[in-house]
Amino acid sequence: MSTAVHDLMDNETRIKPEALPEDRPAVLQLRGLRKKFGGHSVINGIDLDVREGEFFGLLGPNGAGKTTTISIVSGLLEPSEGSVDIFGDKMSRHNSKLKKKIAVVQQDLSIYPQLTCMENLLFFGGMYGLGGRKLKAKAMEALEIVGLSDRANKPRAGKLSGGQKRRLNIAAALMHDPKLLILDEPTVGVDPQSRNYIFETLQKLNRDGMTLIYTSHYMEEVEQLCGRVGIMDHGEIIECNPVPTLLDQHGQAVVRLKIQAADAARILEAEPELSDSVSLALDTEANLVTCVAPKLVQALNRINRLIGDYRIEPVNCEVLPPSLETVFLKLTGKSLRD
Amino acid sequence: MRALRIFWKDTLIMLRDRGTIINLFVLPLMFSSVLTLALGGVFGGGNDGGSSTIHIPIIANGEKSRMVMETIKQVEGVDWSESTLAEAKQKVEDGEILGAISLEDNPEGQVEAVYYANPAQLANSRLVYGQIQAAFSAMNDEQKNAAMTATIQSQPDLNLDDIYSQAGVGEAIGVQEEVVGGGANDVEPSSAQQYFPGFTVSFVFFIAATIAQYVFMEKDIGTMKRLLTSPTKSYAIMLGKLLPHFVVGFIQVLVIFSTGFFLFGLRLPNFGSILLVTAATVTAAVGFGLMITSLSKTQAQASGVATLFTFTLATVGGCYVPLFMMPSFMQTLAKATPQGWAMTAYQDILLKGYGILDVLPLIGVLLGFGLVFYLIGLIRFQFVSEGAH
């Protein structure tokens, strides 16, 4: 777990998001979505409904197909099979009317480093047909929302800090008051402070009625923000439920053991395949042995045996509550950040 | 409208990008100015006559003419060869040689000499002409001396005036000069007339690298995706991305030619024709850039290819070394490059004073090149690259 996320978790001021009742109209409907690149199949049949006012999270390891799904939803790519309906209208590359209602914050920063914040926003607003005084007012408003008002005209975007760039990246998506906002890992490389600022911004937008779809590698982010989460792996959504339901159904106990580098090397040599019925993983860099089991007792037993077998002097040992991370580990067999 | 916003955005970025300004404006200005100064002597107004042998055909008809020819042939530094009038004139007209001299006995028993000069090489050509005249007068002096000596020996009493008249020596043979080739005029070709249009054409095509740079920038920093998820139509994006480079092309021509005009005495006759040729050249150059961008996978590849082709084609097209100095197969090869046609068009206007109608066919060829470039470029262009990740 990164320090940034730790800080975040310590900030226990968050409100738990709630899943929305089923009777809200669907904003986004994916049916039988498939995408192939060359002969390589990347999206393997996705069905998904995102309802109005929802804050939906899409979780998946690297290469799961999150960005590809978002590219199809936003009309950048045509699907090989299946359909995308947004607000009841079929999405395609040429559906300009629909494109006005949605906004996408791409995974890569997509702002002009040579232009100032204001120039960036005026330009992107212009691409949505805004002009004149309204455009200017919207740009000020967007800067205000992401807390960059004092950076409007200097420095140029390229000279902003990483977190500020990310915030400008989000502001550019808010220029035309989208009804559906899709964010693809918008907080990569952002310091905790900027991250909290972004979260508050997004939560406020959601409270004001905007529907959001959010992808991330950070479980804690998704847990904190999203009412409902889809877990994606190998181009499929393998589980889709409100966070509490996911935790109830798939939550597992986790015990983390920090050991000396020499001990870690000894264990790895003796047991290259650490995993057995009780999932055990060794993070070589941090010298962390993570043990995940359905029951806390099983996990503790396993760790205990490891200490006995190898005569380890542990540096530290902690017991973590069930979280999305463990849900994810159980469902995909992978840790999210490897 | 959105195309104009994209145009303005790219212009703003370009104005803040010193590298582009240096590439597109400073480099060609530097090259054309320095080379014009450095090689001023080799081109018009020069006095070294060139160390390589100059090839001048002589056509002689009649007995006296042949004698005169033998005398001329003694002038050193020139490879005098015999030829036929038609062939020699054609070579002068094609710009292959500096000039040709024709000698003919007229019915009065005198030699009539005509020197056919190459208008594009008037200054050098006239050097040769001067040498021929010098040879004639030297020959005449010799004859005079011989005749006077003979007269004095036979009639020692005669006074000086009588000796002259008795010696019966005519005036030196006057050489008549004729400039061969269409639109002959008195414009003195200079190194400026080679290098200012040369580096203009060459660097207008260097826009290709800038086009690639700005298109790939848009793709690489992800803003292309943002544009594509907005309601902006792809044709507007394309137009907005290309438009700044048209403007840049025109400004390049304006800046480089003005420098030539104000600082190096480059004459700019027929401004309308220059403008039209510029429009066609810039159109072809922008198409060329689009094509290279579309056929490349990365910016580095596109820039490399653009640079390679820009400067190779400019060399072949006669931007750096005048075409007439090249062997004939190279001159033919030049016709396969848009740069060659642009160069010919500009020089036709600058040297020969051609008008709009005269350069219209050349403009047509340039636009033809442009059409092919745009077709390939537009067909192959990818807004989002599938397959690469």
Ligand SMILES: Nc1ncnc2c1ncn2[C@@H]1O[C@H](COP(=O)(O)OP(=O)(O)OP(=O)(O)O)[C@@H](O)[C@H]1O
């Ligand atoms: N244009 C493309 N051409 C070929 N393969 C592609 C292309 N785009 C994506 N892929 C492949 O599709 C798979 C899914 O990629 P995608 O970017 O959607 O994953 P992701 O879930 O967003 O991953 P990450 O968390 O790393 O962003 C990957 O294996 C990727 O290599």
Ligand SMILES: [Mg+2]
């Ligand atoms: Mg992604």
